Amino acid sequence: MFGQLYDRALDGERCWVRHDDGRVRKLPVRSWLGGRGADARFDRAVVDMCEGPTIDLGCGPGRLVADLVQRGVPALGVDLSATAVNLARSSGAPALRRDMFEPLPGTGRWQTVLLADGNVGVGGDPRRVLRRAAELLRDGGQCVVEFDTAIAGIDVSWVRLESARTIGPWFRWASVGIDCVPALAAQVGLAVAGVHPIGRRVVASLSAT
Template identity: 70%
Template structure:
């Protein structure tokens, strides 16, 4: 989806996200690495909300999975990036290099599904993403999904990764405002139970009916 620029960013190359409206934003890849303390308050809070076996969708290099395992919580990360999953495995983190929409172990039995770091907007379709999270959860299971507290509505755009000397392919991504969380959840069979502000970020607790 991202081309190879995402993997190059994980290896230390400076990369940016280019939006179709012309905006350019630094890719915060350092924040996603194991051992990063860029937003340790957020990481501690969301990991502390996980009850029982947890699957992290779009886990990247696996920092949240690593924290869960360290706390004794059974956890698995899923990501399509070969480089990200190799970094996770090198750190002893249990991950699968797979499409989250494909076959996954434990479907219908996970207690918690994580969608952090904007992953609710994967593919530009938060309905599809949350529906998939719900499919993976057991009855009464909980999806902990991060939404954008500073945005209203859904901003689905074509974006691409860029570096100093390379440009990646366009792909869809969505920024999803918290004001849409309850409606999207209801559309796919989830119920918004509560909202957890964590500093300037926010997590919605979405429960399988």
């Protein structure tokens, strides 16, 4: 979805996100790469929530998967970006280059599905993303999902990546407010098990019923 410009951002090129209404925000690559630029408090809290075999959808460079593996938790990352997957593997995180909606190993047997860093908004369709997460879970499993604290409802817009020398194609993305959690969970057959503020961010645990 992000394409070559996303890969180049991971390799160090300065990039940003432009919304179709003119808003521009920095692409938070340093936090995705982990280490000094990461939100360590958030990462620790999210990893603590992951129980049993965990699959991270849209894992990026794999910082959360690497942390899980270091703790002895079986984990797998999934991402479309070849650069992201290579970075994940180089950090010790098992990762597949694949669309999250394509067939994935262990479907119906994962204890935890992880959707961090706004990935519930992939494709501008959070219901589709959460339905996919629910398909991957075993009975009694959970989906650990980051939501947005800055908005109410679901904000679907067209966005694109830009750099000083390249403008990427438009694609749909959704920002999903934490107020939407009960309704979204019910629509995809999950139940809200808990809501967890972490600094300025928030994560919900959605259990398979």
